[in-house]
Amino acid sequence: ITGDVEVLNGSYDNGSVRFFLNEGVEFKFNPALSVTSGTPSGYVTVYEQDAQRLWVSSPYWRSGKPGATVKVALDNFPSGWINSVTGYTDDPKETASRSFGKDTSTSPATQYRSYKIPATAKPGYTYYLGFQHVDGAGDEYPLYLESGYQVCTMKPSKTSVKKGARIRVTGVVPVEGHWGARKGKAKTVTLYAHKGTAKVPTKWEPKGQGWVKVGSVRTNGLGAFTTPYFKPLKTLTLVVRYPGDNWYYRAYTSTAKVTVK
Structure with a gap:
């Protein structure tokens, strides 16, 4: 997959790419990449096989009532990778937005975490669980991934x-x-x-x-x-x-x- 990205003038040494909402990878430039507005300024190559990915693995249909406990699978997150975990309903008011704290990966093998969907999550919408990388290669432009649970x-x-x-x-x-x-x-x-x-x-x-x-x-x-x-x-x-x-x-x-x- 190839594409163009518009960025401000400056020097960049890292960033992140998402292949899907729930799959992406961080990258580094060495040496740093200098960007000049209006002109091509280099390229970066990333591989989907290296990506971090996550998904709601339970319940089976990734849907159900507010207040339910869901299980999230995290795959290919290196040991020590720290995510800040948040949640929100994708209604106009982002109902039931909250922080679930931080999670530290213990292995690149698939791991599972459980989170309780707030009882105030609005039915008829999707409740998204978001995972924001807060350390490592993506300090400046960290990877953010999310996966949803349909509230009904x-x-x-x-x-x-x-x-x-x-x-x-x-x-x-x-x-x-x-x-x-x-x-x-x-x-x-x-x-x-x-x-x-x-x-x-x-x-x-x-x-x-x-x-x-x-x-x-x-x-x-x-x-x-x-x-x-x-x-x-x-x-x-x-x-x-x-x-x-x-x-x-x-x-x-x-x-x-x-x-x-």
Whole structure:
């Protein structure tokens, strides 16, 4: 991959390149590179195989409720590499922005870290965990990488009912174009049920994992949905599946258990 970068006049001895939001590498110039505005001023070669990379490895679909604990995989970070870890929701107000402190790599082999998504993270958006290098080759232009978790909700009207009672489910999922008060493109979501206790499906077609379709409903332009009332006959676990679009990937909500007495 080749490209041009515009920088101010000056002398540069290091920098960083991102191949993707979650993958990049730092580099050094030796000797330092002098830049003159308006003229080509040298080049740098970097290799993707040398890159640092990270991703949300759990939950499986990288989506779920606010307040959930997620696991982040960090790969090819040299021992002693220090990252300052932060988080924010990509809504207009960057809701639930916070610092998670610093993390020091212990090995270039893949490592895993756990972080709790703030309970105030706004559903219908992505919560990003950012890792900013704070030492080493990138002191002046350090590498910054981030990976996201789609925040969505799914809540039964009751979680404990007598047999024959009716419940319904409400929630919010991400939809393309939704930004603050601006409405996006509505989408169809599907409610599934599994007898007893169950974890979120790992297949897009979950029938083979014991899940039964309850029904499908359309969200509004803000990603909010409400199902019709239905009667759970036995204790079950519910989950909602939502499709992807040009802004968000397809995924599932977190599960919720309804106990029938």
